[in-house]
Structure formats: C-alpha cells, structure tokens
Amino acid sequence: IRPGSGSGVTCSLPCLVLAPSDAFLNQWESTLVISGLPASHISRFSRDDAALPERGFVLVTLHNLMTEVRRLFKSEGSILFPDFGKEFLTFMKELRDAGGKAEEVTQAMSTIDTLNFPHRFQSFIIDEAHSFRNLVTYAGIGAALLGLLSDRTIPMSATPYVESTQDMATLMTFIDPSLKAAYKLWWKETTQEYVSDSLLNEVRDFRRLYMIRRERNVLTKELVGIETRVVNVKCNKSELDVYKRYESLFFATFENFQNSTDPDLTIGKKELTSIMLSYLINMRMSLVHPLIPKGREFTVRFSPSRRHMEAKLTRKLCVFCSHDNGNDLIPMPIAMCHATNSPTCHFAHESCLRTHTYEGT
Structure with a gap:
C-alpha cells in the first residue's frame, strides 16, 4: 500500500x-x-x-x-x-x-x-x-x-x-x-x-x-546493502593488563583441556569448558570501551532490550542515605574515566555531608 x-x-x-x-x-x-x-x-x-x-x-x-x-x-x-x-x-x-x-x-x-x-x-x-x-x-x-x-x-x-x-x-x-x-x-x-x-x-x-x-x-x-563503518580504538594500558591476565589463564586452562586425562572425561571437559567461557567473558568485558561519556550507563537508551534500565541507572541517590528525596543532592566527582577523560560522579545530600566524612578515591 x-x-x-x-x-x-x-x-x-x-x-x-x-x-x-x-x-x-x-x-x-x-x-x-x-x-x-x-x-x-x-x-x-x-x-x-x-x-x-x-x-x-x-x-x-x-x-x-x-x-x-x-x-x-x-x-x-x-x-x-x-x-x-x-x-x-x-x-x-x-x-x-x-x-x-x-x-x-x-x-x-x-x-x-x-x-x-x-x-x-x-x-x-x-x-x-x-x-x-x-x-x-x-x-x-x-x-x-x-x-x-x-x-x-x-x-x-x-x-x-x-x-x-x-x-x-x-x-x-x-x-x-x-x-x-x-x-x-x-x-x-x-x-x-x-x-x-x-x-x-x-x-x-x-x-x-x-x-x-x-x-x-x-x-x-535486490536487498538494500548494509554500510558498515569501523573505528579502531586504542585500549588503555590498564585495560590491556587485565585482558592479558585473563588471556594467560585462558590458554593455561585450554592446555589442560587438550591434555585432560580425567577418567570421567566428559564431566572434566565440561567443567574446563565452563571455566574457559568465564575467562573469555572477562576478556571481552575488559576491552569494552566507554566511547560515550557516562559509558555503558548512557548507551542503554540505544538498546531496545536494555532501554527499560535507563530510569534505574540515571536515578540519583545519596551515597550516604541511599535516598533521592529532596533537591539538595550535590554532585561529587570522584574519578576520571581514562577513555573519555570525563569525571564519574556520586551524589550526596548537603545534610548528610555535614555528618559524614567523605574521601574521593
């Protein structure tokens, strides 16, 4: 039509x-x-x-x-x-x-x-x-x-x-x-x-x-073609260090997998497979690069399957009392994101600040 x-x-x-x-x-x-x-x-x-x-x-x-x-x-x-x-x-x-x-x-x-x-x-x-x-x-x-x-x-x-x-x-x-x-x-x-x-x-x-x-x-x-644009991003040293650690553990486990002499071979290899998958997941996560300011918490709005999480992730809570009531929440930069060079923030009520000692790390 x-x-x-x-x-x-x-x-x-x-x-x-x-x-x-x-x-x-x-x-x-x-x-x-x-x-x-x-x-x-x-x-x-x-x-x-x-x-x-x-x-x-x-x-x-x-x-x-x-x-x-x-x-x-x-x-x-x-x-x-x-x-x-x-x-x-x-x-x-x-x-x-x-x-x-x-x-x-x-x-x-x-x-x-x-x-x-x-x-x-x-x-x-x-x-x-x-x-x-x-x-x-x-x-x-x-x-x-x-x-x-x-x-x-x-x-x-x-x-x-x-x-x-x-x-x-x-x-x-x-x-x-x-x-x-x-x-x-x-x-x-x-x-x-x-x-x-x-x-x-x-x-x-x-x-x-x-x-x-x-x-x-x-x-x-006759189908419409798909255009793909790839941008290579250089990883931060700390990210690579984490990745290499998990990579070495993965290869060590993979070697055990190849040389397994477990009498119950099927069960033994299933356990090793589960361990290797865990390492692979962490290897990938260590290289997930927060290209956009606020990182993954911001990108949820682009994902149909994760969009419902936006309200929860963007909700501002006091780091001391865990409440969001009142309008006196003060942003408190505590760290810098290596990838975007932007601060990540916590929030606190002014009244809570008077009774607590806060140290940024």
Whole structure:
C-alpha cells in the first residue's frame, strides 16, 4: 500500500501488523516511513483507543493480542474484535483452558459465518508467524480470529516448520480454516514416503496459491546493502593488563583441556569448558570501551532490550542515605574515566555531608 497523491493512503481499511515484541514493531515503523508512508498513518495499538483508525497501519504486539483475547473471553469487549457471541467465546475459552486440540480450534473457526462479520482489515500481516504456532492459546486463537476479519492474511516466517506438521496447519488456519491444509491430517498424508498423484497435485496447487519465497536473485541483488563503518580504538594500558591476565589463564586452562586425562572425561571437559567461557567473558568485558561519556550507563537508551534500565541507572541517590528525596543532592566527582577523560560522579545530600566524612578515591 502506497500513499495516494496528496491525500495519503488510498485503501478503505487499515492494515494490521502483528509481531512478537516492540522491537519488531520499531523496525516496521521505521521501514514504513522510509518507504514513503506518512508517520500519521502509522499507529501503535492501545486498549485506550476508542476505535481503530480508518486507514494506514496498526501495529500490535503479541502481548496486546493476548490481552485483548482475554478481555473478549471476559465479555469486556475489544476494538480489535466484534462480538462473536457468548456461546462461541465460551466454547473457545473452555477449549483453551482444557488444553484442547488444534484441530478443534480450526473446526470451530471454520463454522463462523464471515458474512455476519464485516472485514476490519485489508491485510493482516503476522511477522515471525512461527511464534504463534500453538493454536490453543490466547495468541493462536486471536490470530485465527483476526484472519477471519481480514481481506488477506500474510504469515511471514523463515522457519514455518518448527516441531511438527501442525505448525504448517496452524499458519493455514490463520489464512483460511476451511482449507484441507489447515488440518494436520492433510500434512501427514502429503509428507508420507509414497504419495498418490492426486495428493501431489494438491501440494502443487497449495504451493502455487499460498506460498511466496524469496528467490536467490532477490537475496543477492535486490536487498538494500548494509554500510558498515569501523573505528579502531586504542585500549588503555590498564585495560590491556587485565585482558592479558585473563588471556594467560585462558590458554593455561585450554592446555589442560587438550591434555585432560580425567577418567570421567566428559564431566572434566565440561567443567574446563565452563571455566574457559568465564575467562573469555572477562576478556571481552575488559576491552569494552566507554566511547560515550557516562559509558555503558548512557548507551542503554540505544538498546531496545536494555532501554527499560535507563530510569534505574540515571536515578540519583545519596551515597550516604541511599535516598533521592529532596533537591539538595550535590554532585561529587570522584574519578576520571581514562577513555573519555570525563569525571564519574556520586551524589550526596548537603545534610548528610555535614555528618559524614567523605574521601574521593
């Protein structure tokens, strides 16, 4: 879907993107903007929204979906779903709570008359679709229901087959639960050593109609290239001294590993392997260079997986009473960072300073 000339997106229904976490949605959002979609046509789903947008892209996480399905089962309503009826929702909840079979979910989905429920989405895109392969869960049931409410469903995965043929059947349930390929039995029959000609034709038709693959020419020619800039940083002497110490210990342990005569060789080598990995971790940590002032405490804001730590790390506490109440915290430089030549600070209340002796080290 591309922006229309002057008036924005031309589709009459929004597109829904479902992904395992916010990190994936961040990539979707930036890619959509780069492709030319106005940022105003991209929205993150929120349970506080009164209604879905009429156009553009709606981005939903796995957690969002699970929460909305729970609300649906509790008859609290959700803007993602219409009211499928108390009888159907009660059956699905009991099926999920009892750990029922995936085939039962597919069968129940195929009984829904979609003519009674107008489509809410032009496209329903499931990123990393193999993450939703368990159909008898809040996420699996929710994805299947959203598939029924969409003009087209696009499960995206580099590993659609993970554990069993049910994984493929689940993805097809998201697309159309009335198809043979939405059932595990069909996949079992078509993956036998000897398959009839009629089944082979069914497999060919399935692949032609429902599977899209990236060919080699796409991977080698059409993907956007990645530019990498490498800056070599000279280590401080103290860092190198620490590194060399761990390196010598690592090589000594590695020599013992090679010459191990432990009667219980497997256990002995496992212990040595664990020790060597510990040395390697410390070798790496000794060379982690704080290029940015404030070092690692500052770089957390650039990492999606560590960003939640920023508030904790940037919280200023008194070194004496460990409280942050009051506005009289005074910065106390105690050392200089070798790499950035900038001071690292502690803080203290003025009242605490009057009753304690503080020596910088």
